[in-house]
Amino acid sequence: MNTNAYLDIGVVGLGTHGLHRAEILQEFGQQVYGSDASPDARQNFERRFGDDHFETPTALFEQGLDAVVITTPNKFHAPVATEAMKRGIDVFIEKPLANTLENARQIATVAEETDRICMVGYQSRFLNVCKILKWYIDRDYFGTIRHVQSAYMRRRGVPGRGSWYTSKEISGGGALIDIGIHVIDLLLYFLDESDVDDIMSTTRSDFGGRDSYAYLDMWGEDDDTQMFDVEDSVSAFLEFEDDTTATVEVAWAVNAETTHTYHIHGTEAGARLDITDVLNATADVHQSLQLFEARTGGADHYLDSSVTTNRNDPYKEQIETFIDAVATDEPPSINTVEQALAVQRIIDRIYDDN
Structure with missing residues (x-):
C-alpha cells in the first residue's frame, strides 16, 4: 500500500456496510466523511468517526473529497456514483454495480467519459x-x-x-x-x-x-x-x-x-x-x-x-487496492467497472429468462 496516501474519503449510506467500510478506511489512516438521509444513521456515524457527516450526497461532495465509497441500497448507486464522478471524485461501489442493467451501463459510461476510477466491491476475488x-x-x-x-x-x-x-x-x-x-x-x-x-x-x-x-x-x-x-x-x-x-x-x-x-x-x-x-x-x-x-x-x-x-480479510484488501488506485491515479486491474458490467449483463439475462 502507498503508505504516504492520506485522502479525504466519503461514505454514502451509513448502515452496517457503510460503517464497516468507514472503519477500514480509518484503520488505513484516511479522513472519513459520511452521508445518510437518516438522522439515526448519522448519529451512529458521529459516535464512531466524528461530526463530518451530511444529510445529502451533494453536501458531502462539496467537501473537496478525493474519493467516495457508496453503500446505499442498489437503486441509488447510479445517481450517487454518476454525480460524484462528474464532480471529479473517484468511486468505490458496493456490489452490485446497480439495480438494473440500464443503470449499470449509465455508471460505466460516465466513468469512461469522466476518466474517473470506478471500482466495484466483489471482495471474493481478494480471498x-x-x-x-x-x-x-x-x-x-x-x-x-x-x-x-x-x-x-x-x-x-x-x-x-x-x-x-x-x-x-x-x-x-x-x-x-x-x-x-x-x-x-x-x-x-x-x-x-x-x-x-x-x-x-x-x-x-x-x-x-x-x-x-x-x-x-x-x-x-x-x-x-x-x-x-x-x-x-x-x-x-x-x-x-x-x-x-x-x-x-x-x-x-x-x-x-x-x-x-x-x-x-x-x-x-x-x-x-x-x-x-x-x-x-x-x-x-x-x-x-x-x-x-x-x-x-x-x-x-x-x-x-x-x-x-x-x-485474509478480503474487505480490507479491496479497500486497500482502491486507496492505492486513488492515490496513484492508476485504475486497478481487478474489480473494474467493465468487469462488474459483464456480471450485470449475465444477471439481467437470467432475470429475462424467467
Whole structure:
C-alpha cells in the first residue's frame, strides 16, 4: 500500500456496510466523511468517526473529497456514483454495480467519459484461496476447464424480510443479485472473463413469504413478509463461448446445508474451493482449496492435495487496492467497472429468462 496516501474519503449510506467500510478506511489512516438521509444513521456515524457527516450526497461532495465509497441500497448507486464522478471524485461501489442493467451501463459510461476510477466491491476475488486457484488456472494446471459446479446457498438467510433487499424496485432482485452475483463474478474471474453464449435458468420464491419462516441466519430484522416480491433461489446453466459450462445454485433459503463452493473439472486436474461463510455461528466459516489428480507413475493412483495458506480479510484488501488506485491515479486491474458490467449483463439475462 502507498503508505504516504492520506485522502479525504466519503461514505454514502451509513448502515452496517457503510460503517464497516468507514472503519477500514480509518484503520488505513484516511479522513472519513459520511452521508445518510437518516438522522439515526448519522448519529451512529458521529459516535464512531466524528461530526463530518451530511444529510445529502451533494453536501458531502462539496467537501473537496478525493474519493467516495457508496453503500446505499442498489437503486441509488447510479445517481450517487454518476454525480460524484462528474464532480471529479473517484468511486468505490458496493456490489452490485446497480439495480438494473440500464443503470449499470449509465455508471460505466460516465466513468469512461469522466476518466474517473470506478471500482466495484466483489471482495471474493481478494480471498487468498481464490487468488491461489486463479494462479493454478492461469498456469494451465487443470488443462482445459470443461465445467464448473458452483453453489452459494444459505439454509435460512434472507437478509431481512420487508427490507429494501426484498423489494425488486429498490434492489433489482433477490438472492441472485444479492449473493448469486458473487458466484457469477468468480466464474468470470476463473474463466478469464469469457462471454456467455447460452443460459437456461429458473427462479423461485418458496420461503420468504411464509409466516412459518424460521428466523436463524439473517443479519437484518425480520419485518413485513408482504414486501417480498423477489426470488429466494435460482438454478442456472451457463454455456460459455469456449464451450465451458457451469451450473449455478443460489439460495437465500433452502432445505440443504449452507455452502459456498466451486468444483473445477479440468482435463488434467480438478479442484474444490470452499469459501462458505454464514451470517452467524450456526455453521463453520471455511476458506479451503483441494486439488485432485490421477497419475500413472509407478502404478495408477489418485493424488489429492490440500492448499495451506493464511486466511485474509478480503474487505480490507479491496479497500486497500482502491486507496492505492486513488492515490496513484492508476485504475486497478481487478474489480473494474467493465468487469462488474459483464456480471450485470449475465444477471439481467437470467432475470429475462424467467
